Amino acid sequence: MGRGAYGLARVAVIVRAPVGWLWWSGVLAAGIGALPPGAAGRRIGVLAGIAGGLITAYVVWAARRRRWRALLGAAERAGRAVVLQDRAVTLRAWRRAHRRWLLLALPVAVASSFVLPVAGGLLLCGAALGLWAKARWLGRWEREHEALLWVRTEAAAGGGAAGRTVPGLHTTGLAAGDAAPGGARRPRRRARSGSARR
Incomplete structure (x- = not known):
């Protein structure tokens, strides 16, 4: 990428990466899980699944909150010699790196239905909702501070956008990149790519 250059990926996009996969896997697993009566019975399974x-969702949303706040408070402006990773590339890279456990989530949730019907699928849906809510929380921070949050790609690869390998976050203007605050797809007419805008 050139001398002194480094790649950045959107923090909220990384957080949102597993949401769709977990949600639809959970819906499918819950539907399949409603078929067998299960050892505990459907009613208990559904109630346990809703509670679980x-x-x-709350645990996933609140996880590492102190770490997140420390990173947000110390976020620094990105330099000019950076390459901003496209949203689609970030999603594809994250899912490829975690495809094993993403693929394993569905059969495990379905198998759990023989004990607690539906519960496993609802747990996956809860995890998806928690991550979605966290991305929305990050999006509110970005709008309030009029800055988008980025993390170095090689640092995030080790343990996520707030992992131990992440020394800090970077910020750019709201127009940088092709993802809106919170990591959602930006409307095409407003899309931006290339280097960070200061």
Whole structure:
């Protein structure tokens, strides 16, 4: 990428990366899981799944909150010699790196239905909702501070956007990149790519 240059990926996009996969896997697993009566019965399975899904959503949303706040408070302006990774590239890279456990989530959730029907699928849906809510939280921060959050690609590869390998976050203007605040796809007419805007 040139001397002194480095790649950056959007933080919120990394957080959102597994949401769709987990959500639809959870919906499918819950539907399949409603077929067998299960050892505990459908009613208990559904109630346990709802409670477990809500708890999972909260735990995922609140996970590493102190670490996140420290990173947000110390975020620095990105330099000019950076390459901003496209949203689609970030999603594809994250899913490729974690495809094993993403593919394993569905059969495990379905298998759990023989004990607690539907519950496994609702847990996956809860995890998806928690990550979606965290991305929305990051999006609110970005709008309030009029800055988008980025992380070095090689640092995030080790453990996510707030992992131990991440020394800090970087910021750019709201127009940089092709993803809106919160990591959602930006409307094409407003899309931007290339180097960071100061």
